[in-house]
Amino acid sequence: MKRLSLWKRQYLSKGGRLTLLESTLSSLPTYFLSLFVIPKRVCARLEKIQRDFLWGGGALENRPHLVSWKVICAAKKDGGLGIRSLAIFNKALVGKWLWRFGNENDSLWKQIISRKYDIQEGGWCSKGVRDHYGVGVWKAIRNGRENFRTHSRFIVGDGTRVKFWKDLWCENQSLEDAFPNLFNLTANKEGWVAEAWEEDGVGGSWGLRFNRHLNDWEVGEVESLLSKLHPLTVRRGVDDLLWWRENKNGTFSVKSFYSSFSRGIRPPFPARIVWTPWVPIRASFFGWEVAWSRLLTIDRLKRRGWSIPNRCYLCKNEEETTDHLLLFCEKAKMLWLLIFSLFGVQWVMHSL
Incomplete structure (x- = not known):
């Protein structure tokens, strides 16, 4: 303050x-x-x-x-x-600790948290904190784990730390969500990627086990699943990696995490016209207000409860609105024509 x-x-x-x-x-x-x-x-x-x-x-x-x-x-x-x-x-900054927990193995702070709360299967995060007393720093950070997971995925090495069905490692969707019918039929819903890989003399192949024999219409789904898995292999002796989806290099950054929260469908905005480096920032701010039609003209003041007659104070003929005041007023038109003539611009002002 x-x-x-x-x-x-x-x-x-x-x-x-x-x-x-x-x-x-x-x-x-x-x-x-x-x-x-x-x-x-x-x-x-x-x-x-x-x-x-x-x-x-x-x-x-x-x-x-x-x-x-x-x-x-x-x-x-x-x-x-x-x-x-x-x-x-705040959420983006705190997410950095979840990333560090999954990638730093020898840090003292991670060892302390692991001893206190125990490690989740796979070792990418601690188990959930369920204590109802006190205020724990890690408890508050751990609550953002599910949101963090939606922006990350795994790069499979030996497959010993990545769940075959539930983790995101094959394209952009977990196999549980991509093939729900096969997931219901699988014999090991909590299995690891390494357990689904069968090595042979040539290299290896994917071996899937189900609770019963498949029907004809289910065989097509298995073929589709195997075609997804075909370019992927398990590499013995190579560690599984955590990959950040919001950056091209796969490394976590607070900026990318923050941008993912505010991403959405927004109407087009003339940002390059409004925010230009050679224009004073106070003028750019005024242009930004104009672009959103938020100037306190008389028509907007009346909406806010002001009881005043709506007349343009320049031309005395029309109601004062943003478009009228800056474009269509007779005084404003004369100013625009003067500016255009000074710079040799040929322009025809459109009508209402």
């Missing part, structure tokens, strides 16, 4: 406030967020301080927040301001 004292906003444009936000509350708590899971009330309080500083609100004022905080926390290319969401950033 000292870094974002409300008096500072009196001397800063919205672009300056954005720059200060990115260098304070989005960065200061990184050390704590990388180890401890942030309580929801603390996260809400910190984000409220950020919102009030950006839009100029506070305990003594009631300034409107023109764009939702969820949109603001999106990347600039997706129409946001690139301010990190503290809750999502």
Whole structure:
């Protein structure tokens, strides 16, 4: 709160406030967020301080927040301001410990956690923490294991640490989900990849065992399964590896994990036009508000309960809207024509 004292906003444009936000509350708590899971009330309080500083609100004022905080926390290319969401950033930072647990074998911290909670089958994570008393750091980190698993997969070596049916190691779907009927018929649902591999003099092949003889319509599914397994082999003496799916090199990064949380279908946004390096950031911020149609024109003020006549104060003829004020007003048209003529641009303004 000292870094974002409300008096500072009196001397800063919205672009300056954005720059200060990115260098304070989005960065200061990184050390704590990388180890401890942030309580929801603390996260809400910190984000409220950020919102009030950006839009100029506070305990003594009631300034409107023109764009939702969820949109603001999106990347600039997706129409946001690139301010990190503290809750999502916390999950991405904590995920680093789950990655390190699966890849670091000789670390002292891992040995301590393994002795206290025991190792899960395969050794990629500890068993679930079920104690109801106290607040354990690892207990909070371990709760994000299932989400972490959806973004990782395994590269099979000798196959002794990867479940044949339940783990993700063959293409982008577990065999249990890809072939549910065969999974119900298999004799060993908890079997390892190494147990399904049969070595011979030539090299080896996949051997699948089921509880009963297969019907004709089930043989086709087995053929499809074997065609998936055909390019894969078990290599004795080679360790199984944990692979991060969000990076091309397979290595975990906080940035890639954070991006996976905010990924989704978003409407196209003219980010390259709005955020250009040769334009002052305060002008870019204004263009960003225009692109979202969030300027406090009279038509938007009336929606918020203001009782004022809606007339453009420049031309006195039409209602004041964002499009009218910046494009179709007679005064604005004259300004656009003047700018176009100075730069030799031939342009015809479209009509409403």
